[in-house]
Amino acid sequence: MNALTRVWRAPRLILLLIVVQLATAVWLSAAVRDAIGRALEPYSILMDGRFLGLAIALLRDHPELAAGYLQALTGSLVISLVIWILISPTVITRLATAGQAPATLPSAGRHLPAVLAVTLWHLVPRAILLAIVGAATKTLMPHGNWGLAGLALTAVTLAFCTCALDLARCHVVLHGARRWHYSTALRAFGEASRRPRVLLPSMVWSFAQWGCTIAMLVIAINAAGAGSTIWVVRALAVLGILFGLTRIAVAVEAGPDPGRT
Amino acid sequence: MRPVSVQRLVSIQSLVSIRASALLLTLCLGCSGAPELPRFPEPTSALRPETQRGIVPADARITDYELEGRLDAEQHRVEGSARVTWRNTTQRTVDSLPFHLYLNGFRAEDTAWMRTSGGAHRNHPQNSEGTWGYIDIHSVQLEASPLFVADDTEDPRTAVDLPWREDDEPSTMTVDLPRPVGPGETITVHLGFTAQLPRVIARTGYLDEFHAVAQWFPKLGVLEDEAGWQAHTFTVQDEFYADFGNYKVMLDVPERMVVGATGVRTAEEIVDGRKRLTYEAEMVHDFAWMADPNFVEHHGEWQGIRIRQLIQPEHIADADAHLAATVSAFESYQKRFGPYPWSSLTIIHAPEGAEDAGGMEYPTLFTTSDMAPLPPWVRNHLFDEKMSGLFTTLHEFGHQYFQGLFASREHLEPWLDEGMNTTSNLLAAIDRAGSEDPVVIRLLSQEILLSDSLSNGIARRGFLEPLDRPASAFRRIVRNYGSTVYMRTAALMLTLRNVAGHEAFDRALRIYSDEARFRHPRGSELEATLVAGLGERPNVAAAGSAPVHLDVQEYLDQALRTTHEIDFEVYSIDNRPLRGKTGWHRDDNGTLQGGEPPPYLDKKLDELGDAVEGRVAVRRAGAFQIPVDIRVVFEDGSSETLTWDNQETIGVFSWPGQKIHQVTLDPEHKLLLEWDRLDNMAYDPDLGEEDGLSRPLGDLTEAMSLAVMGLGL
Numbered sequence: 001m002n003a004l005t006r007v008w009r010a011p012r013l014i015l016l017l018i019v020v021q022l023a024t025a026v027w028l029s030a031a032v033r034d035a036i037g038r039a040l041e042p043y044s045i046l047m048d049g050r051f052l053g054l055a056i057a058l059l060r061d062h063p064e065l066a067a068g069y070l071q072a073l074t075g076s077l078v079i080s081l082v083i084w085i086l087i088s089p090t091v092i093t094r095l096a097t098a099g100q101a102p103a104t105l106p107s108a109g110r111h112l113p114a115v116l117a118v119t120l121w122h123l124v125p126r127a128i129l130l131a132i133v134g135a136a137t138k139t140l141m142p143h144g145n146w147g148l149a150g151l152a153l154t155a156v157t158l159a160f161c162t163c164a165l166d167l168a169r170c171h172v173v174l175h176g177a178r179r180w181h182y183s184t185a186l187r188a189f190g191e192a193s194r195r196p197r198v199l200l201p202s203m204v205w206s207f208a209q210w211g212c213t214i215a216m217l218v219i220a221i222n223a224a225g226a227g228s229t230i231w232v233v234r235a236l237a238v239l240g241i242l243f244g245l246t247r248i249a250v251a252v253e254a255g256p257d258p259g260r261t
Numbered sequence: 262m263r264p265v266s267v268q269r270l271v272s273i274q275s276l277v278s279i280r281a282s283a284l285l286l287t288l289c290l291g292c293s294g295a296p297e298l299p300r301f302p303e304p305t306s307a308l309r310p311e312t313q314r315g316i317v318p319a320d321a322r323i324t325d326y327e328l329e330g331r332l333d334a335e336q337h338r339v340e341g342s343a344r345v346t347w348r349n350t351t352q353r354t355v356d357s358l359p360f361h362l363y364l365n366g367f368r369a370e371d372t373a374w375m376r377t378s379g380g381a382h383r384n385h386p387q388n389s390e391g392t393w394g395y396i397d398i399h400s401v402q403l404e405a406s407p408l409f410v411a412d413d414t415e416d417p418r419t420a421v422d423l424p425w426r427e428d429d430e431p432s433t434m435t436v437d438l439p440r441p442v443g444p445g446e447t448i449t450v451h452l453g454f455t456a457q458l459p460r461v462i463a464r465t466g467y468l469d470e471f472h473a474v475a476q477w478f479p480k481l482g483v484l485e486d487e488a489g490w491q492a493h494t495f496t497v498q499d500e501f502y503a504d505f506g507n508y509k510v511m512l513d514v515p516e517r518m519v520v521g522a523t524g525v526r527t528a529e530e531i532v533d534g535r536k537r538l539t540y541e542a543e544m545v546h547d548f549a550w551m552a553d554p555n556f557v558e559h560h561g562e563w564q565g566i567r568i569r570q571l572i573q574p575e576h577i578a579d580a581d582a583h584l585a586a587t588v589s590a591f592e593s594y595q596k597r598f599g600p601y602p603w604s605s606l607t608i609i610h611a612p613e614g615a616e617d618a619g620g621m622e623y624p625t626l627f628t629t630s631d632m633a634p635l636p637p638w639v640r641n642h643l644f645d646e647k648m649s650g651l652f653t654t655l656h657e658f659g660h661q662y663f664q665g666l667f668a669s670r671e672h673l674e675p676w677l678d679e680g681m682n683t684t685s686n687l688l689a690a691i692d693r694a695g696s697e698d699p700v701v702i703r704l705l706s707q708e709i710l711l712s713d714s715l716s717n718g719i720a721r722r723g724f725l726e727p728l729d730r731p732a733s734a735f736r737r738i739v740r741n742y743g744s745t746v747y748m749r750t751a752a753l754m755l756t757l758r759n760v761a762g763h764e765a766f767d768r769a770l771r772i773y774s775d776e777a778r779f780r781h782p783r784g785s786e787l788e789a790t791l792v793a794g795l796g797e798r799p800n801v802a803a804a805g806s807a808p809v810h811l812d813v814q815e816y817l818d819q820a821l822r823t824t825h826e827i828d829f830e831v832y833s834i835d836n837r838p839l840r841g842k843t844g845w846h847r848d849d850n851g852t853l854q855g856g857e858p859p860p861y862l863d864k865k866l867d868e869l870g871d872a873v874e875g876r877v878a879v880r881r882a883g884a885f886q887i888p889v890d891i892r893v894v895f896e897d898g899s900s901e902t903l904t905w906d907n908q909e910t911i912g913v914f915s916w917p918g919q920k921i922h923q924v925t926l927d928p929e930h931k932l933l934l935e936w937d938r939l940d941n942m943a944y945d946p947d948l949g950e951e952d953g954l955s956r957p958l959g960d961l962t963e964a965m966s967l968a969v970m971g972l973g974l
């Protein structure tokens with residue numbers, strides 16, 4: 001079974017993630033919509049190319065709106081963490097058992113502490129790698145003169161780290177890797193670099209996922225004050241979820257680390 | 262001094278701090294090797310040729326200086342001497358000479374400067390190492406001349422020691438003269454001094470090898486016919502006030518130093534590891550110089566004026582952008598405010614850590630600030646701003662006119678200096694963009710326009726206290742100097758320009774400029790010129806509206822000397838059946854006739870056709886009276902603009918036969934002084950139209966939420 005097939009064979013999981021994310025975003029932004037409507041009542045704003053200036057004027061006069069905005073974003077971040085970390089054992093188990101009866105699902109929750117542990121251990125080498133990339137680019141391109149290639153290098157590093165994290169989590173949930181030991185997180189970096197057939201597709205799906213995020217932002221910012229593109233943004237969000245799941249499915253598909261003795 | 266960033270845009274500006282994450286995102290591109298930069302020779306004369314320099318009145322030359330300074334770069338100290346020649350061009354007779362000793366403002370905690378600044382300037386505290394700055398006078402002597410012999414027994418060729426004393430505030434001193442100096446007389450004194458630079462603070466000082474040597478010599482006050490000697494105590498918001506004159510300056514610095522200075526360099530020799538430089542400047546009122554071995558030179562030219570930048574090597578890539586900004590500023594200012602008289606302009610980029618020396622103006626020399634470190638692909642496609650670096654260059658360039666050439670009394674009328682300079686900066690930005698409302702910040706396709714950033718800049722704090730007051734009356738803790746002096750002045754001037762007409766305003770400003778050249782103009786002169794140029798009560802009504810007159814002096818009085826705010830709001834909109842003549846009326850015999858019910862009973866407004874009436878009430882919510890345009894859009898799509906004089910606080914207007922769809926106050930955004938514009942537009946409430954912000958901002962929130970969630974760990 002390839003990774004994509006695994007994702008398609010878990011339609012209820014897909015649906016659950018989509019509904020949770022879309023509903024969360026609608027719910028978080030509804031408060032902002034209401035507050036702005038109340039603040040402006042009974043006035044209207046003509047857009048004529050001045051959306052940003054007027055939006056800033058509104059936030060200037062109503063600092064509580066700015067706070068609400070921040071709250072909405074923080075809320076999304078928290079919920080994002082909940083979805084992508086806390087549900088990850090369930091997601092991995094479900095993708096591993098795609099096409100079968102989801103009888104094993106309730107037991108997936110018991111892997112949660114181990115997944116959290118491996119995630120925390122993973123953050124250490126990730127931070128070190130990013131620091132090295134940052135220092136290297138800073139030395140080569142000092143004074144903030146950062147280029148597209150610097151951006152690309154950082155993205156590649158991040159995608160590599162993400163692949164390693166996916167592998168480590170899968171080993172904990174599916175292959176009985178050492179649950180608390182830092183070596184599980186660390187070895188996954190080595191494994192990712194040794195297995196290009198896992199690493200490359202994983203990176204491609206990562207890039208696709210992040211591409212959706214960037215496209216959502218660009219479209220939303222460009223369109224603000226002009227026509228509504230919120231449904232395009234929502235569609236991209238759905239696509240992003242699919243790409244993210246496929247990325248995890250790549251790690252599931254990879255199976256145990258063949259280099260491990 | 263440094264321009265005020267539009268404070269209210271901080272949230273947007275913080276995007277610039279992408280800089281922090283920039284250290285993750287680097288490598289490659291840019292960083293070409295040192296390119297061969299074009300060089301332009303040092304001009305031979307400090308003034309431009311007579312055909313280009315414009316009028317330089319001979320009687321404006323009052324105080325000449327011959328200065329010598331030897332820089333001890335280890336001690337950050339200048340051993341100097343000054344020969345000061347002063348002509349009394351007033352009708353007054355004086356028996357003393359006041360000198361500014363500006364550096365003494367940094368001498369101790371209890372000086373007026375330190376007290377008013379809280380020991381910090383632009384939030385940079387005086388450094389913890391306790392490196393105070395001061396200027397110590399060793400000697401003051403009267404140069405012998407036939408007019409000035411100390412007493413009959415002395416040889417008239419002998420210089421005479423003069424008594425002098427620091428004033429209670431050490432930022433000034435007084436020199437007593439052996440006999441009074443009357444109208445038309447000239448006197449020359451010699452002073453010996455040591456100038457100890459502070460660590461960089463408030464436009465001057467050193468950082469490592471960088472030396473910003475400004476306000477480093479004893480500087481004579483200004484004698485005014487009406488008020489006598491003017492030599493104000495140096496406090497945090499006061500800048501500098503002096504007479505025009507010629508300067509000849511000999512500097513002696515370590516050979517490795519690259520030096521930029523006021524005027525033009527006329528000689529250079531190297532002796533025993535030291536560099537001896539001679540500079541001459543004509544018809545200027547100050548002389549500043551800066552030295553740093555790390556400076557890289559970048560040369561440019563405009564109409565024969567040599568533009569020399571001294572820049573830190575890491576920022577050399579930005580030099581062309583600063584040059585382009587300077588050239589476009591030259592074009593705008595020369596056209597609007599008359600010829601630039603000097604042959605050179607030097608732009609200094611202070612090194613990192615010495616930002617407090619950045620953004621300061623001296624004659625033919627200014628310091629700027631660096632551009633936000635955004636690579637070209639970001640500036641071209643993602644995010645661009647015109648507020649860092651290049652705006653500083655434009656602002657300090659503007660001071661070459663509004664201060665360098667129109668040497669108003671900044672300490673007494675700061676609005677005439679910083680405020681009118683900011684006004685001129687915005688006019689130059691308008692010229693450069695070819696748009697009356699240029700883009701200040703761009704994020705993808707979203708733009709923040711000048712008018713909006715100005716409104717945000719004056720909001721609230723710009724109206725806390727009247728504008729026309731001395732600089733020292735603005736207390737630092739209120740934090741309204743920038744929003745009031747810089748921003749409110751610019752907003753009130755551009756508002757007047759929009760209401761009274763661009764051409765008439767620009768013409769009046771040019772007349773003021775021609776009169777203010779090489780003088781110490783007063784605010785009252787500018788006001789009188791504006792009143793004369795615009796007319797006392799010009800008709801400012803929109804086309805097709807009944808005449809409405811603007812009292813220009815009253816406008817200036819409100820804007821400069823009250824805290825009145827311009828604020829208008831749409832108070833209510835109402836569409837109702839047109840009232841007719843149904844009901845009981847007496848006929849010729851006195852009998853009541855009729856009594857029929859009105860025709861609109863039980864009918865919807867839509868069914869009444871022309872028998873409707875649209876009414877709108879608008880309210881002047883601020884105390885500031887100024888004619889305002891009201892645009893009404895009717896249901897049939899037609900519209901009408903009328904001008905309201907708002908002598909009363911509420912105006913009610915009605916249109917029989919029309920239903921109102923939408924009302925906008927000040928639709929062309931002429932009134933830049935009105936910062937609260939969110940209540941200027943409303944639809945007929947029965948239409949249930951969107952407010953225009955809650956949906957797009959809500960959509961944006963939703964999209965950002967989805968984006969955050971989509972990053973997926």
Ligand SMILES: [Zn+2]
Nearest residue numbers: 262263264679
């Ligand atoms: Zn300034």
